[in-house]
Amino acid sequence: SQKIEQNSEALNIQEGKTATLTCNYTNYSPAYLQWYRQDPGRGPVFLLLIRENEKEKRKERLKVTFDTTLKQSLFHITASQPADSATYLCARPTGGFKTIFGAGTRLFVKA
Amino acid sequence: NAGVTQTPKFQVLKTGQSMTLQCAQDMNHNSMYWYRQDPGMGLRLIYYSASEGTTDKGEVPNGYNVSRLNKREFSLRLESAAPSQTSVYFCASSGDQPQHFGDGTRLSIL
Numbered sequence: 579s580q581k582i583e584q585n586s587e588a589l590n591i592q593e594g595k596t597a598t599l600t601c602n603y604t605n606y607s608p609a610y611l612q613w614y615r616q617d618p619g620r621g622p623v624f625l626l627l628i629r630e631n632e633k634e635k636r637k638e639r640l641k642v643t644f645d646t647t648l649k650q651s652l653f654h655i656t657a658s659q660p661a662d663s664a665t666y667l668c669a670r671p672t673g674g675f676k677t678i679f680g681a682g683t684r685l686f687v688k689a
Numbered sequence: 690n691a692g693v694t695q696t697p698k699f700q701v702l703k704t705g706q707s708m709t710l711q712c713a714q715d716m717n718h719n720s721m722y723w724y725r726q727d728p729g730m731g732l733r734l735i736y737y738s739a740s741e742g743t744t745d746k747g748e749v750p751n752g753y754n755v756s757r758l759n760k761r762e763f764s765l766r767l768e769s770a771a772p773s774q775t776s777v778y779f780c781a782s783s784g785d786q787p788q789h790f791g792d793g794t795r796l797s798i799l
Contacts, residue, residue, distance in 0.1 A: 620792050621779050671786075677734075
């Protein structure tokens with residue numbers, strides 16, 4: 579069965595540094611991967627979608643890569659700020675209208 | 690725009706009680722979804738509705754039923770609540786992609 583694996587350990591970084599989060603998937607490469615942000619007590623909010631043929635995508639301080647050889651996506655936040663502290667979820671389609679989500683990686687940015 | 694609205698936000702039930710969780714979206718999306726989120730397990734799909742008039746099982750449908758009342762509304766029903774159904778329930782909707790989520794219903798079953 580298809581799985582999404584994210585580092586369950588929290589990531590602690592200093593303000594101004596680059597945060598890098600990892601998402602690994604199993605089985606065949608999906609047509610795209612998505613990244614969401616989730617704050618405590620709130621629902622996930624969509625951040626970025628990267629297609630299989632895009633390799634890299636940027637949005638302001640965010641950058642996502644997609645490596646079909648490693649079956650991995652990396653999510654980078656440059657010049658991180660305390661307001662970036664949240665849980666970040668990786669997701670992939672599994673056929674039809676279904677999407678599976680990773681358990682998320684919690685990011686803490688210290689001032 | 691409210692996006693996806695879920696009611697109630699919190700609920701405590703006793704084992705065996707029934708309850709319906711409500712979800713409405715105002716984005717004219719065709720597809721709607723119900724997930725549950727448990728610590729360390731991520732979001733798991735309970736049921737989804739690809740379009741008005743259709744519903745399908747997801748990964749963990751046992752103990753739940755759904756109704757796609759119209760294009761805007763998709764409800765989740767627990768007929769006989771069990772402690773294992775204690776969780777945070779999220780409703781989502783989508784056109785193509787991505788999914789838009791509500792802020793969840795926190796459900797405790799004693």
